[in-house]
Amino acid sequence: MSTISLPPLPPGRVVEDADVALGYATDRSLGSTAPEEYVVVRARDRADVVAVLEHAQAHRVAVVPQGARSSLCGGSTAIAGGIVLNVEALQRLEIDRAERYATVGPGVVTADLKQAAASEGLAYPPDPASSPFCTIGGNVATNAGGLCCVKYGVTAGYVLGLEVVLAGGEVIRTGRRTAKGVAGLDLTGLFVGSEGQLGVVTEAVLRLVPASDPPLTVLATFASLADATRGLLALRNDRHGPNLLEVLDGPSLRAIQAMQDFGSPEDAAAALLVQSDRPGSTDADVRRYAELLSDAGADAVAVADDEQEAEALMAGRRALAPALERKGSHFIEDVCVPVSRLGDLIAAAHEVGERTGVDITLSGHGGDGNLHPCLFFDDSPGSRERAEGAFADLVDVALRMGGTITGEHGVGTLKRRWLPRELGEAELARQRAVKAVFDPLGIMNPGRPL
Amino acid sequence: MSTISLPPLPPGRVVEDADVALGYATDRSLGSTAPEEYVVVRARDRADVVAVLEHAQAHRVAVVPQGARSSLCGGSTAIAGGIVLNVEALQRLEIDRAERYATVGPGVVTADLKQAAASEGLAYPPDPASSPFCTIGGNVATNAGGLCCVKYGVTAGYVLGLEVVLAGGEVIRTGRRTAKGVAGLDLTGLFVGSEGQLGVVTEAVLRLVPASDPPLTVLATFASLADATRGLLALRNDRHGPNLLEVLDGPSLRAIQAMQDFGSPEDAAAALLVQSDRPGSTDADVRRYAELLSDAGADAVAVADDEQEAEALMAGRRALAPALERKGSHFIEDVCVPVSRLGDLIAAAHEVGERTGVDITLSGHGGDGNLHPCLFFDDSPGSRERAEGAFADLVDVALRMGGTITGEHGVGTLKRRWLPRELGEAELARQRAVKAVFDPLGIMNPGRPL
Numbered sequence: 001m002s003t004i005s006l007p008p009l010p011p012g013r014v015v016e017d018a019d020v021a022l023g024y025a026t027d028r029s030l031g032s033t034a035p036e037e038y039v040v041v042r043a044r045d046r047a048d049v050v051a052v053l054e055h056a057q058a059h060r061v062a063v064v065p066q067g068a069r070s071s072l073c074g075g076s077t078a079i080a081g082g083i084v085l086n087v088e089a090l091q092r093l094e095i096d097r098a099e100r101y102a103t104v105g106p107g108v109v110t111a112d113l114k115q116a117a118a119s120e121g122l123a124y125p126p127d128p129a130s131s132p133f134c135t136i137g138g139n140v141a142t143n144a145g146g147l148c149c150v151k152y153g154v155t156a157g158y159v160l161g162l163e164v165v166l167a168g169g170e171v172i173r174t175g176r177r178t179a180k181g182v183a184g185l186d187l188t189g190l191f192v193g194s195e196g197q198l199g200v201v202t203e204a205v206l207r208l209v210p211a212s213d214p215p216l217t218v219l220a221t222f223a224s225l226a227d228a229t230r231g232l233l234a235l236r237n238d239r240h241g242p243n244l245l246e247v248l249d250g251p252s253l254r255a256i257q258a259m260q261d262f263g264s265p266e267d268a269a270a271a272l273l274v275q276s277d278r279p280g281s282t283d284a285d286v287r288r289y290a291e292l293l294s295d296a297g298a299d300a301v302a303v304a305d306d307e308q309e310a311e312a313l314m315a316g317r318r319a320l321a322p323a324l325e326r327k328g329s330h331f332i333e334d335v336c337v338p339v340s341r342l343g344d345l346i347a348a349a350h351e352v353g354e355r356t357g358v359d360i361t362l363s364g365h366g367g368d369g370n371l372h373p374c375l376f377f378d379d380s381p382g383s384r385e386r387a388e389g390a391f392a393d394l395v396d397v398a399l400r401m402g403g404t405i406t407g408e409h410g411v412g413t414l415k416r417r418w419l420p421r422e423l424g425e426a427e428l429a430r431q432r433a434v435k436a437v438f439d440p441l442g443i444m445n446p447g448r449p450l
Numbered sequence: 451m452s453t454i455s456l457p458p459l460p461p462g463r464v465v466e467d468a469d470v471a472l473g474y475a476t477d478r479s480l481g482s483t484a485p486e487e488y489v490v491v492r493a494r495d496r497a498d499v500v501a502v503l504e505h506a507q508a509h510r511v512a513v514v515p516q517g518a519r520s521s522l523c524g525g526s527t528a529i530a531g532g533i534v535l536n537v538e539a540l541q542r543l544e545i546d547r548a549e550r551y552a553t554v555g556p557g558v559v560t561a562d563l564k565q566a567a568a569s570e571g572l573a574y575p576p577d578p579a580s581s582p583f584c585t586i587g588g589n590v591a592t593n594a595g596g597l598c599c600v601k602y603g604v605t606a607g608y609v610l611g612l613e614v615v616l617a618g619g620e621v622i623r624t625g626r627r628t629a630k631g632v633a634g635l636d637l638t639g640l641f642v643g644s645e646g647q648l649g650v651v652t653e654a655v656l657r658l659v660p661a662s663d664p665p666l667t668v669l670a671t672f673a674s675l676a677d678a679t680r681g682l683l684a685l686r687n688d689r690h691g692p693n694l695l696e697v698l699d700g701p702s703l704r705a706i707q708a709m710q711d712f713g714s715p716e717d718a719a720a721a722l723l724v725q726s727d728r729p730g731s732t733d734a735d736v737r738r739y740a741e742l743l744s745d746a747g748a749d750a751v752a753v754a755d756d757e758q759e760a761e762a763l764m765a766g767r768r769a770l771a772p773a774l775e776r777k778g779s780h781f782i783e784d785v786c787v788p789v790s791r792l793g794d795l796i797a798a799a800h801e802v803g804e805r806t807g808v809d810i811t812l813s814g815h816g817g818d819g820n821l822h823p824c825l826f827f828d829d830s831p832g833s834r835e836r837a838e839g840a841f842a843d844l845v846d847v848a849l850r851m852g853g854t855i856t857g858e859h860g861v862g863t864l865k866r867r868w869l870p871r872e873l874g875e876a877e878l879a880r881q882r883a884v885k886a887v888f889d890p891l892g893i894m895n896p897g898r899p900l
Binding site: 098099100121143149150154156157170172174176177178179181182183185186187189190194197211212233236237238239241279280281336337338339340365367368369370402403404405407409410411415422423424426427428431433434435436438449450 | 549606622627639640691787790818820856865872873876877880888899900
């Protein structure tokens with residue numbers, strides 16, 4: 001039995017079954033394990049959140065705000081002696097068609113919001129790869145990105161206002177519901193991406209946009225990384241740029257091809273997968289993209305003329321996750337560099353792989369310079385440590401290029417050690433002081449990363 | 451002679467001539483006057499800013515960061531006993547073409563940055579009406595908007611990173627130069643719109659976008675505000691929405707028409723001025739906009755077929771400022787409401803005008819629900835106070851509609867009294883505490899608005 005202090009809560013909130021609780025203790029990050037002692041509360045409404053945070057501050061108990069546990073960096077795992085406060089049951093979802101915003105509970109699955117918006121002829125663009133199961137609370141907490149950011153930007157660009165419960169139980173509302181507004185400091189933006197360290201979001205007002213067209217797709221393969229980078233820059237500078245501009249390195253392509261024949265050349269250095277969703281112009285766009293890619297030196301360019309062909313081209317990209325799975329144990333990372341350095345980053349990662357004997361593939365959101373290195377290991381002694389060491393080398397490379405340790409996953413516990421290097425001690429100290437304004441006793445998701 | 455304490459500074463920094471200093475003591479806000487005692491420092495580089503802020507904190511002297519003094523809400527006027535720290539001379543302007551960002555000193559005039567970007571085939575979209583003379587430092591401080599926000603959003607969407615000197619002289623760098631990045635709290639966004647209350651921006655890294663086409667224009671007049679609002683909503687929901695969607699109420703149109711014949715019907719309730727700058731599609735867009743406006747009930751719709759005609763239609767809009775000037779003494783205000791309430795706001799403002807006997811015109815960024823009421827007064831006793839009272843009534847109307855006291859100008863000193871009502875005391879207290887993290891002694895632009 002847990003001895004962690006909890007406030008009185010209505011029935012059904014506290015998870016009593018140890019096996020069920022265990023399911024809430026870990027997330028999708030590498031090596032995520034449950035601590036000895038923790039307790040899980042499944043909030044059903046704001047009052048539950050207020051009660052927990054009021055009590056937790058009074059008793060100095062750590063609180064981990066949690067949604068779908070899709071974090072890859074240890075942002076939502078249980079903390080020893082702490083309360084896991086799951087908010088998946090906060091499911092409000094209302095759309096204001098005329099004003100084009102949605103009022104959304106943190107437990108709403110991102111794909112469900114996207115579907116609800118689509119049924120009104122609108123769109124909620126942010127699309128982390130986990131959107132079929134991740135939730136809006138986590139998207140706000142991590143400022144989630146995804147495949148469409150190259151055209152539509154990240155979550156922060158869509159959050160108009162928030163309702164947040166602070167440590168101690170105070171409820172504040174930030175932001176606005178109007179299209180513009182500059183009254184006071186932008187606390188909304190401060191909460192977005194704060195990784196659950198400033199409070200618990202209990203409601204978000206999210207901007208919607210008019211729906212786009214079903215996308216058409218171009219796939220181009222390149223024999224050289226320099227040509228692929230050139231193609232990527234040409235597309236990024238097009239005045240009707242793509243809504244998706246993904247890159248796959250040679251090892252990623254070969255992993256996919258090993259599972260199923262998608263026709264990738266054996267010696268391809270990289271592939272670019274490009275889409276247009278521009279209303280009424282997808283066809284013209286993909287033809288222009290194909291020309292730009294050929295001009296940049298692509299070996300082979302395939303253009304999808306219709307939605308079905310577009311799907312076929314995307315199938316290869318979608319096969320990546322199972323193909324990596326098939327290759328063996330691995331962890332998926334997240335760095336971002338200036339886009340013109342993308343080819344250099346891939347080449348440097350392959351060098352790190354060769355030097356350390358670690359198998360590394362890179363793929364991701366090329367149009368933003370945001371790649372997801374995938375590092376493989378096995379059960380042999382020291383294998384996982386070698387993979388982690390290789391990633392540390394890669395972080396070093398990315399930072400030297402003027403990049404960041406995380407483009408979209410967040411810092412969490414796993415990347416905390418590099419944060420001082422990226423931010424510098426002066427900014428880090430200010431960030432800690434800002435956190436203390438909202439959480440003076442440091443009970444909110446402590447150490448993730450501040 | 452001023453007795454205000456200053457650090458040792460290189461020659462030419464401190465303004466010795468009282469008449470010259472007076473020019474730096476006021477801004478464009480109503481009733482802006484110079485205090486008895488103040489001192490003006492014209493910084494030439496970051497070292498000057500550091501020296502002043504280090505000294506000012508040590509001696510608890512108020513500092514007003516200042517650019518072009520284009521504030522309409524008293525954000526940059528001298529404070530009694532304080533230092534005006536003008537940064538117009540910080541003029542760095544470098545463009546990274548491949549990565550599509552500019553590194554910009556706070557003294558760079560917005561129009562100059564726009565021009566520099568254009569010469570590289572790029573664009574810096576934010577376009578406050580004051581862009582020919584306002585500066586980037588002020589744009590960042592107020593999160594400046596403008597005419598194009600309906601398509602391109604506000605300044606915050608373009609600020610990737612900042613260099614800021616804090617009270618006490620510490621220099622911090624926030625943000626990034628990559629397209630994405632989520633390491634740590636978003637202090638960049640916190641500084642944007644903070645009205646000089648957290649520190650002095652000495653450099654901004656600003657995102658640029660590919661250039662658009664020269665715009666084509668549609669002008670539609672309406673006999674009823676309800677029809678004009680319907681037209682506005684139809685355009686806003688178009689999947690290729692306009693880059694400019696301005697509204698002019700009947701009194702604004704009549705003021706323009708009184709100066710020069712632009713062919714506005716005498717009894718028009720409102721006009722919408724709409725543009726497309728979409729590369730390759732401006733012609734198709736304006737024709738579609740014209741149909742949407744006719745369908746919404748427009749009396750007359752004029753479409754500009756070429757750039758010259760587009761200019762002719764815009765000339766009427768540009769004549770607004772001189773036409774209002776000609777009408778008499780006035781102040782220009784700034785509120786924002788949900789877009790579907792725009793017609794209601796205009797009608798309510800006219801009712802306020804009739805009830806109080808104050809002449810009121812409204813115009814502005816209709817597509818964002820962001821209007822600039824213009825309130826007239828004369829030299830007769832109580833006239834100006836009546837105009838100010840009428841505006842207070844209008845603020846009340848806007849807040850009741852779910853609007854904000856400022857869409858883009860900022861709060862400054864003039865709208866400070868309404869801030870608690872809009873934010874609530876809980877959020878306001880948090881904002882003050884956040885300010886204290888960066889400015890513990892409260893020397894940075896005190897009272898504007900925190």
